Amino acid sequence: MAEHRKQILEAVSFLRDRIKTTPAVGILTGTGLQNAASSILPEFSIGYGDIPHFPVSTVEGHPGILTSGKISGRPVIVMKGRFHLYEGFSPTEVVFPVRVLQELGVKTLVISNAAGGLNHEFSPGDIMVISDHINLTGVNPLAGPNENDWGIRFPDMTRVYDKKLSTLAEKAGEQEKIPIKKGVYVGLRGPSLETPAETRFLRIIKADAVGFSTVCEAIAGVHAGMKIIGFSIITNINDPENPVPVTLEEVLEIAEKSALKVDTIIQRIVEDIDATGQDRHTDR
Numbered sequence: 001m002a003e004h005r006k007q008i009l010e011a012v013s014f015l016r017d018r019i020k021t022t023p024a025v026g027i028l029t030g031t032g033l034q035n036a037a038s039s040i041l042p043e044f045s046i047g048y049g050d051i052p053h054f055p056v057s058t059v060e061g062h063p064g065i066l067t068s069g070k071i072s073g074r075p076v077i078v079m080k081g082r083f084h085l086y087e088g089f090s091p092t093e094v095v096f097p098v099r100v101l102q103e104l105g106v107k108t109l110v111i112s113n114a115a116g117g118l119n120h121e122f123s124p125g126d127i128m129v130i131s132d133h134i135n136l137t138g139v140n141p142l143a144g145p146n147e148n149d150w151g152i153r154f155p156d157m158t159r160v161y162d163k164k165l166s167t168l169a170e171k172a173g174e175q176e177k178i179p180i181k182k183g184v185y186v187g188l189r190g191p192s193l194e195t196p197a198e199t200r201f202l203r204i205i206k207a208d209a210v211g212f213s214t215v216c217e218a219i220a221g222v223h224a225g226m227k228i229i230g231f232s233i234i235t236n237i238n239d240p241e242n243p244v245p246v247t248l249e250e251v252l253e254i255a256e257k258s259a260l261k262v263d264t265i266i267q268r269i270v271e272d273i274d275a276t277g278q279d280r281h282t283d284r
C-alpha cells in the first residue's frame with residue numbers, strides 16, 4: 001500500500017473514533033468562504049494540525065478546521081481550508097481531504113471557491129454553479145500508481161459535476177431569490193494572477209471563471225465515485241482590454257459577502273440530497 005494511503009487510513013481511523021455517524025456529504029470551503037456552511041449544527045470540531053498526517057493550509061481565508069455535525073438533519077463534514085498547488089503542496093496533498101471523506105463514506109462532495117470572472121455577463125458577487133472544468137494546472141492527482149481500492153485507472157470525465165445537484169441548486173436559487181449562473185471553471189496553478197493575454201486565451205477556450213483550486217479535488221472526487229457540485233463566487237471581473245489589479249482584500253471581501261447565500265443553497269441541496277440518489281456509478 002502506498003505511504004500516502006496508509007497516512008490517510010490513520011487520519012480516518014483517528015476521525016472515526018471521534019465522529020459517530022457516517023457523513024453523507026462533505027463540504028470543502030474556498031477562500032473567504034468559511035461561512036459557506038455556517039448552518040451546520042456542530043458536533044465535533046478539530047484543527048487540521050491535530051489530525052494525524054493532515055496537511056495545514058498556509059493562506060489567509062483558510063482557517064484549517066474540520067467540523068462534523070448536521071445540516072438540514074443530515075450528517076455532514078465541513079472542511080474549512082483547502083490546500084493549493086501554489087502553496088507548494090503536491091497534487092496528492094491537495095486531495096488529502098477528498099480521500100479522507102471517501103474513506104469516511106461520503107458520497108456527495110460540495111466544493112466552493114473564489115474565482116475571477118471571464119464571462120462578460122458576470123459581475124462581482126455572482127454565484128456560478130460549475131457545469132464543467134478545464135484543468136490547466138499542469139498536474140493530475142491520479143498520476144502515479146493507481147490505488148484500485150479508491151477507483152479505476154481511467155475514470156470517465158464526461159460528467160464531473162452532477163446534473164441533478166446543479167438543478168437542485170438552481171431551483172433553490174429561484175425559491176430563495178438568489179440568482180445562480182452556470183459556467184466552466186478553469187483551474188490554473190497560480191499564484192501569479194492572469195496577464196491580459198492569458199485572460200484573452202481563457203476566454204477563447206470558453207472558460208467562464210478562473211481560479212487556483214477545485215480541479216484536482218473534483219478529479220479525485222470522480223475517481224472516488226462521488227457526486228459533485230461546485231460553486232464559484234465571482235470576486236472580480238478580468239477584462240483584458242481594461243486590466244485592473246486584483247487584491248486579496250477585494251477577493252476576501254466579496255467572497256465573505258456571498259458566503260451566506262452559498263450556505264442557504266447548500267442547506268437546500270443537503271435537504272433534498274436523497275432524492276438525487278447516492279451512487280454515482282449506478283445512477284448516471
Ligand code: HPA
Nearest residue numbers: 114115116210211212251
Ligand atoms: N484569478 C485567479 N484566481 C482568483 C481570481 C482571479 O482573478 N479571483 C479570485 N480567485
